Amino acid sequence: MAGAQERVLRRRIGSTQNMKKITRAMELIAATRVAKAQARAAEARPYAERITGVIADLAAGGAEVNHPLLAQVDDPAKIAVVVIAADRGLAGAFNSAVIKAAEREVAAARSENRDYALVTVGRKPADYFRFRNYPIEAEFSGFSDKPTFEDAAAVAARVSDLFTNGGCERILLVYTRFISMGSQEPVVRRFLPLESAETMATAGESGATAGFEFEPGAAQVLEALLPRYVEARLFAAMLDSAASEHASRQRAMKSATDNAEELITTLTRKINQVRQDAITTEIMEIIGGAEALSEDRGDPEDLLLDHLFSDPFPKHTGAHVRHVLGHDSY
Amino acid sequence: MSLSVELVSPERVAFSGGAEMVVCRTTAGDIAFQAGHIPFIGVLQTHPVKVIGEDGETLIAVHQGFVEVSPPDAEGVTHITVLSDVAELADSIDVDRASAAKERAEEALRADSEDPEALSALQRAEVRLSVAEAA
Numbered sequence: 001m002a003g004a005q006e007r008v009l010r011r012r013i014g015s016t017q018n019m020k021k022i023t024r025a026m027e028l029i030a031a032t033r034v035a036k037a038q039a040r041a042a043e044a045r046p047y048a049e050r051i052t053g054v055i056a057d058l059a060a061g062g063a064e065v066n067h068p069l070l071a072q073v074d075d076p077a078k079i080a081v082v083v084i085a086a087d088r089g090l091a092g093a094f095n096s097a098v099i100k101a102a103e104r105e106v107a108a109a110r111s112e113n114r115d116y117a118l119v120t121v122g123r124k125p126a127d128y129f130r131f132r133n134y135p136i137e138a139e140f141s142g143f144s145d146k147p148t149f150e151d152a153a154a155v156a157a158r159v160s161d162l163f164t165n166g167g168c169e170r171i172l173l174v175y176t177r178f179i180s181m182g183s184q185e186p187v188v189r190r191f192l193p194l195e196s197a198e199t200m201a202t203a204g205e206s207g208a209t210a211g212f213e214f215e216p217g218a219a220q221v222l223e224a225l226l227p228r229y230v231e232a233r234l235f236a237a238m239l240d241s242a243a244s245e246h247a248s249r250q251r252a253m254k255s256a257t258d259n260a261e262e263l264i265t266t267l268t269r270k271i272n273q274v275r276q277d278a279i280t281t282e283i284m285e286i287i288g289g290a291e292a293l294s295e296d297r298g299d300p301e302d303l304l305l306d307h308l309f310s311d312p313f314p315k316h317t318g319a320h321v322r323h324v325l326g327h328d329s330y
Numbered sequence: 331m332s333l334s335v336e337l338v339s340p341e342r343v344a345f346s347g348g349a350e351m352v353v354c355r356t357t358a359g360d361i362a363f364q365a366g367h368i369p370f371i372g373v374l375q376t377h378p379v380k381v382i383g384e385d386g387e388t389l390i391a392v393h394q395g396f397v398e399v400s401p402p403d404a405e406g407v408t409h410i411t412v413l414s415d416v417a418e419l420a421d422s423i424d425v426d427r428a429s430a431a432k433e434r435a436e437e438a439l440r441a442d443s444e445d446p447e448a449l450s451a452l453q454r455a456e457v458r459l460s461v462a463e464a465a
Contacts, residue, residue, distance in 0.1 A: 043342040050338050050411050054371060054398050149340040149415065215356045215372035224373045225396060228413070235340055 003278065009271040013264055020260035023253045026090065030250035033145065034181065037243035041178070044149075044239055048232045055229060057212055058222050068164045069194050069226050076169035078115035080137065080162050081105050082155070082191060084175035084241045087123040087144040091245055092252035094176065094184075095124040098241075101186040102174040106134070117168055121155060121238065137162065145242055152235035160230055163192045175237045176244035182251075184244035191233070194226065331365040331402070335381055335410045337390055337417040344417035345381065345390055352410050353380040354397055363399055365408045370399040376453045378461050379412055391418045391461040393454050416454075420461050428458040 083102040085095045102118075102125065109116040117137035120126040122144040129136055138158050143151045162168045173191040176184050214221050335352055337345040353362045356372035363370070374395045381388045395414025402408050432455035438448035 040341070044340055046336075046343050047338045047340045047413060050336075050398070050413055053400075054396060054411075054413065057369070057371060057398065057400070152340075153415070212369040212371055215358045215361070215370070218371075220357075221371050221373055221396070228396075228415070231415075232340060 006271055006274050006278070009267055009274065013267045013271065016260050016263050016267065020257055020264070023256040023260060027250055027253035027257055030246045030253060034243060034246040034250055037146075037239065037246050038178070041236070041239040041243055044232075044236060048236050051225065051229050051232050054225060055222070058214075058218060058225070060212075067223055067226050069160065069192060069230065072193050073169040076114060078117065078168050079105075079109050079170045079172060080117040080119060080159070080166070080168040081109075082119045082159055082171060082173045083121065083125040083129075084173070084237055085120075085122040085125045085144065086241075086245045087141055089124060090252060091249040094245055094248035094252075095122075095128075097186045098174055098176055099125050099128050101188055105172055105174065105188060117162060117166065119155070119159060119162070137166075145245060147235070147238040147242055149231070149235055152238050153231045155238075156227070156231040156234045159191070159234070160227065173234070173237055175241045178240045178243040178247065181247055184247060189237075192230070194229070331406050331408070333363070333365040333408050333410065335412075337379065337392070337412045337414070339414055339417040344419060345388065347381075347383065349381045349383045349410075351382040353382070354392070354412065356397065363408075363410055366402065367399050367408060369401045370397070372397050374412070374414065376450065376457055378457055378464075389420060389461045389464045391423060391457045392416065393457070418458065418461070420464065423458050423462045425459065425462045428455045428462065431455040432459065
């Protein structure tokens with residue numbers, strides 16, 4: 001029946017409209033959170049910059065150290081992959097892009113007969129790898145959209161421990177780099193071992209060649225500094241990832257809202273068409289009925305149209321005109 | 331010759347401004363910096379950092395970290411940077427929480443006077459309280 005179809009369409013429009021409200025709300029929330037996450041990333045930058053600067057100055061001051069975090073291995077027997085993604089979905093390809101990149105690294109390690117360990121940050125990558133029976137070394141979740149430095153320090157402690165005591169000779173960090181509101185890309189970075197202080201020095205702005213005084217000593221300062229540097233780097237990656245998550249979610253929700261709008265337009269057109277069809281059919285039925293009635297009177301020339309054009313409301317033949325107009329009484 | 335001070339924690343820049351003198355405690359003992367100090371890098375203890383400016387002193391609770399004095403730049407300004415996991419000004423310290431933490435730490439120390447975690451927790455709480463009280 002036409003009425004049933006119309007009802008179904010109306011219900012679909014209703015539910016699409018509700019969905020649109022939800023996605024619109026999520027879009028707006030994500031938009032404000034991107035701004036916040038970006039601000040946090042900007043606030044965290046000075047620390048990372050300064051710490052790199054201090055390392056540069058240390059290198060310039062001639063600090064030599066054999067710190068375990070600097071132990072370079074050319075052909076690692078075991079690697080660890082740290083995946084940083086989100087706790088929640090509905091963020092477009094954000095999670096899957098990072099997870100795919102991480103899975104590629106794992107596959108590469110397997111094909112080179114290296115052992116590997118997985119560390120997941122965020123619920124989504126943990127779920128993904130657990131479901132596929134990958135061994136997960138450590139899981140962290142619950143803070144992907146708003147990581148604090150303590151969270152980063154906890155992850156850094158576990159990862160550093162894997163490196164120094166867990167037999168992992170190289171640690172890769174897979175996360176999403178925030179380039180701009182419109183573009184983020186999953187990247188794979190070598191996290192540990194750290195590059196030597198000299199290499200880091202060229203990356204940071206070196207203070208000067210002036211001789212620094214160290215307290216207690218250059219080596220001890222560097223030793224105390226490197227773990228902090230590891231934490232700062234991980235924290236920066238997590239903040240980048242959080243900002244990217246919100247930006248991706250905002251974009252995903254924007255296109256979901258647009259799609260809902262489009263669907264509503266299409267469905268509204270469809271429902272109008274269905275209704276019009278139903279009316280046309282009804283009119284056709286009535287005309288057919290009226291014609292049958294007039295044929296009953298035996299005059300083939302006496303068509304409904306004649307009545308319509310000559311005298312729309314003739315009192316004596318009121319019965320079938322009332323039918324045409326669909327009223328029961330005037 | 332002037333001195334510019336920045337206290338940077340991983341989450342934000344806690345303090346930034348000019349000063350006459352900065353006093354802090356490195357692992358080797360107290361040290362004070364004035365404009366023109368020679369370049370210096372030191373490891374800090376958990377102890378308040380005192381920034382003495384023209385309009386009085388500012389105490390900042392610092393839980394370990396580093397202090398760097400960079401050589402004077404082209405305008406003769408000596409930059410002092412304190413890097414620390416925690417750098418709190420008096421107004422951002424929760425006194426109740428710090429007192430509670432202090433009591434907890436003392437409790438733990440009564441059970442085991444060598445507990446390193448409790449010792450450092452006690453030290454952190456005391457630094458926070460001393461900064462909050464001085465304000």
